[in-house]
Amino acid sequence: MYPFTYSRATDVADAVRDKAGHGASAYLGGGTNLIDLMKYNVEQPAHLVNVAKLPLDKIEDLPDGGLRLGATATNADTAWNEQVKARYPMLNQAILAGASPQLRNAATNAGNLMQRTRCYYFYDIETPCNKREPGSGCSAIGGYNRIHAILGASEACIATHPSDMCVALAALAPTVRVSGPNGERSIAFEDFHRLPGDQPQYDNILAEGELITSLDLPEKGFAKNFTYLKLRDRHSYAFALVSVAVGLELEGNTITDARLALGGVAHKPWRDKSAEQLLKGQPATAETFGRVAAHVVANAVGQGSNDFKIELARRAIVRALQQATEGRQRATDAFLNSNP
Known part of the structure; x- marks a missing residue:
């Protein structure tokens, strides 16, 4: 693992400002994916901004009848929330189907959206991978690709998104709320993640420095x-x-x-x-x-x-x-x- 500096943000504005003040930096929540990537030298941020303690962990009703899931609420707290269990049981079951209890106790909702592919070649820095090193090639194409994509792939990348939670979210169609250097904005969940095209290094449409603050579920939860x-x-x-x-x-x-x-x-x-x-x-x-x-x-x-x-x-x-x-x-x- 490469050396890095570290800070703990006191509020959202502080987090955004701190990240903008460092070139190669990353937000750190539960760290269940990012730290692994750093250990493998797949990602090498020079600075980490810890956002895990920001007051973004609430799960609360919205005026329109929906439910707001705080970005730093853990997967476990979200899955076992009484409102989620009663109104969005598909989400409850998808979260519980993923990872392990220990990881769900640490992983955050925003981190679940941000997690990266588990493609073997992406993690192996000795092999070509367009997602890790654009223009180097895709070792999965023509290689061993049992876990790889059958829909929406490109000649540059056939990696898959690993989340369970995000599959249920895709069906429920929430809004992703973010804050960044240019202010706040809302992103429809279906637009948040990207297909690989010729730029597989980008997993989503977040602009530089933007931080997820919540996921806003609509009223309809298909609970029956x-x-x-x-x-x-x-x-x-x-x-x-x-x-x-x-x-x-x-x-x-x-x-x-x-x-x-x-x-x-x-x-x-x-x-x-x-x-x-x-x-x-x-x-x-x-x-x-x-x-x-x-x-x-x-x-x-x-x-x-x-x-x-x-x-x-x-x-x-x-x-x-x-x-x-x-x-x-x-x-x-x-x-x-x-x-x-």
Whole structure:
């Protein structure tokens, strides 16, 4: 690990000002991802601004009926919050499907959005990686790429976003509030993360120095008909090969509203609005679900070792839609007994 300086911010303005005063710097919250990256010399900030103790850890009602999740609230506090459990159970279950209790007690909500890919080549500084060193190449393309993207990838990068929490957030469509050198602004969650294109080194659209202050959830939480399905190699402490977050509203057996998002398949949490439109007004049947799942993966492209993900995703979507229709009140989790 390279040497660095350190400071603890006293308020948001102080944090933004401190970071702006140092060139290669980073905000430090729970540090569950950043510190690992520093240990591997993948990231080498010369200065850290600790924001973990800023008064941004509250979870509170919004005037419009939504719920504000403070940026520095831990994943554990968010998952077990009574309002989250009652009104946004999909989010509760997605958070609990990720990492371990110890990590959830340290990791923050903002940090979850900011975490970086777990691509093996990104972490191995001896191998070419466009995300780590732009223009050096992508070792995953043509290499071993079992965990890599099947949707939205580019010739420059096929890495995936690792979060569980963010898949549920993609389905719930909150607003990300940030503060930076140019003031405050709000970003729709669907716009926050980027696809790789020809600049895979950028994971999101934050401007230099901007700090996440909260996630504002809308009133609608799909608390009755929902599921979060995570498929992974082992039952605990493993990232998703494919995950699916589904929220439905039903009148009888007819779908009146739908949300569908996938994890483990793209550079960002993958919400498919066209699939949601295909669900609306349709009967909640196996035939409908199969047609929608086929639509979602129609443009999926495997890279060899991860070809199995296309069929896995199709089946996972059908299963998740069925579970949401049945109104199961907790997420399901599955692991693969063999390595396809």
